[in-house]
Amino acid sequence: MKMKTLLAAGCAAMMATAGLADDHKVKVGMITTLSGGGAGLGIDVRDGFLLAAKMAGNDNLEIVVEDDQRKPDIAVQLADKMIQSEKVDVLTGIIWSNLAMAVVPAATAQGKFYLSPNAGPSVLAGKGCHPNYFNVAWQNDNLHEAAGGYANSAGFKNSFILAPNYPAGQDALTGYKRIYEGELAGEVFTKLGQKDYASEIAQIRASDADSVYFFLPGGMGISFLKQYADSGLDLPVVGPAFSFDQGILQAVGDAAMGVKNTSQWNKDIDNEANKAFVEAFQAEYGRLPSLYASQGYDTANLLLSAMGKADVSDAEAFRAALKEADFDSTRGDFAFDSNNHPIQDIYVREVIKEGEVYTNKIIGTALEDHSNVYVEDCKM
């Protein structure tokens, strides 16, 4: 025990001197999904983040990237590694809500900062909020609420809504219903990972719905849209951006043409930061940026803005600097509400074809300066 204490003291002393030598260094640990199903999202977040870091050219920013394989236990293990042996100051990168729930509470409890570039589970916005947790993307309900808002303005009176039977799916439908004022023609929970929607489409056909809202991320959405397009049904379909984003859209193809979807970002949002981002991303990686890339990019810029104002070792000041959100977001106006989740405009986009490439264009704003309903539950 004595040796251990001595060693620990030695280490602490060394760290203290090292700390003095480079005052402004910030070490970021990025845990994201780079292999297996869903790797595309993590790769985009990583690329957006690294692009912003490269463009800023800030030598004080050090980034470690690790692959969580979309497994919660691996993510937890990596978080332990980053905190315990890499000694990072800031964690970021997680794509999925269930992985975020596994990592974030423990990381913030250990005094680390966590900047979420994608997942925003309701618990972390409400009762489980934490001053060191900042969400740079959206609260999970946001895009669904926006879809409800769009449904009202489009005059839908009888929506058929469906989502997979898991927490994010249940939140999605709750979010839609929160804003949507019409009736429900049907509400269906599908199996998570389900690929055949013939049965649900038959139920939509049998109902007297005037519109369909669905939240089916990844391959599930691709399958649904293709089968829906083939069914001969021509009710308007609305979904959140996840099923219509740059990476996935090419796999959906024609079936997605003209579909309205809700998103807080698109490549045609008219501001300097966004133009610079879209151009630089294409030049660097040779593909159009996605929603996820924009979120990664914004996350890095938020961090860089805070680094310019405060030292990470002064947690109080660094937290305040983050909270100011004093950076040029690709989305234009961006601010944090009191629970550290964004207040931002959410747009309605339409899927179009530019040459051979499917992409989106903004056709309106669904909700302006939208925050989330969990603000009141958050006591910090």
Added chain:
Amino acid sequence: MTAILFIEQVLNGLQFGVMLFLMAAGLTLVFGVMGLINLAHGSLYMVGAFAAAAVAGATGSFLLALVAALAAAAAAGAIVELVVIRRLYDRDHLDQVLATFALILIFSEGTRWVFGSFPLFLDIPDYLSGPVTLPGGIEYPLYRLTIICTGLVIAAGLFWLISRTRLGVRIRAGESDREMIAALGVDISKLYTVVFALGAALAGLAGAMVGAIQSVQVGMGEPVLILAFVVIVIGGIGSIKGALIGAILVGLTDTLGGLLLPELFKLFMEASAASTTGSALASMLIYILMACVLIWKPQGLFGGQA
């Protein structure tokens, strides 16, 4: 719920079952003839879908894509059989499970390495898209009808192949006594390669046909593989007839269960809760079906010796 909706769901269940049959037929043949359990069968399904997507993307022809799926899956199957699988015939099931589990890892990550992490595009051709009106005023997608017909034709073809052709005689002989037909001068190792490639081709075809209405992505094969296992356990391992009946039973149970259970729960529960509980139970229904069949007939409906 209307009668039309019900009939449409029965058709959906049938279509799902027919696709499962294409997967299960290969598995059950390979097990029946070679005594091999192949977890990597789902990877061959994926190979078929990816080959089809690549060829459809390059040529624009759906028929060529299906041919490519058959060829690529058969070739992948033959190569895997020659390099790995044939070393496993006289091993116990444990080794077979492990080696084919390793093959899944290699296939999945290899495919991602070649084709990238995003799903690929594969769509149904124009001449098969859109719904047709069936007698009774039911609108049903033409492509799904095509799948049902293709599957039934292939099932009939398989029965004919096994009961009427020379290859079928050898396959049946191989099932009952391997040493004996080897002694009679049949090139048993060639027979094994052919059977394995045949099973692989069926899986590849299923992958391509389903890929057109679902998504073509890495890992698409494993959920289907597990369902195919359930099918052949219900039907009896080694029996093509069992695979067909088991597949249709599973297809119908899954589709109708997903429709009827939430409705059933709505009779005595609040709508949203009924939907959640009903679909939770529906996702377990086929496993419950399997357990029931096993209590009644431990060797499956048409199984002989295990």
Added chain:
Amino acid sequence: MSRESLINAALLLGLAAVPLYAWATDEPFTITLATRVAILALAGVGLNIALGLGGLVSLGHAAFFGIGGYAMGILASHAQSYTPLMEVPFLIEGTKSMPVIWITAVVASALAALLIGVLSLRTSGVYFIMITLAFGQMFYFFAISWPAYGGEDGLSIYIRNDFPGLNTLDPIQFFGICFALLVLALWLNARLARSPFGLALNAARQNAQRVETVGLSPFRLRLAAFVISGAITGLAGALFADLNRFVSPTMFSWQMSGEIMVFIILGGVGRLYGPVAGAALFITLEHFLGGLSEFWHIYLGALLLGVVLFARGGVIGLLAGRKVAHD
């Protein structure tokens, strides 16, 4: 045999020495990795009783691993929120006490193993593999769509559970607990193998008819082995949940079953310490190969294939030389 014993002793010593060294040099993450090895090895030891002794190739052991995990998750989450687990017919409170959680995990997974075993052991061979796989999937889907305990999001437990007299949040102390349980399970496994029960089970694996003719029921022998096996794997699941302070349905996934089996094969089938060697090798590979390439699963697959095809004794087999081959 003595050579294998030497290797076994070296393995255990190594597994204990690495975290001690890491503790002295203040590398807590290495201790976490070693804890992971110990827990996964424990799961492997559990499966090895069914697989090595009983010849039961179960591809559904993730069910027990997950049940153990959820036993911890459910009890601890109720203790965390101060809500009782059940009020009628009698009051059950949540708990943060490890021993209570362990007992719950062991009992719950043993019961599940009994149920699955009674149904699955009516069959054998390849049927058995597929049925256990299907039962595992059934639990997986249930856990995903059951909203009460987080569904696919899983359950986060913010603070590790307590063990009387120890500070479980200290990595080395938690490692100590897991290591002790692993050693206990190994000892139990060794005792079991030499007991009349173990001998009869082994005989039933080689020739069930003969066992029957001497008046023993192979079905009951196998069922007993399956239940013990499931219970130990369930205990490992509870520890695993405590290590991560998190449970989710991925613990039930069939890949998890596959991985537990991989530990046994990598280490060497039918070797008492096979799962220990296998889990250690697997975690080391995951740690280093994962850093080398995004596509490290290809290398893992190739290595696994190599072991199955060419080095059937696994790591211990390579080091110790050939033992009597399992049938």
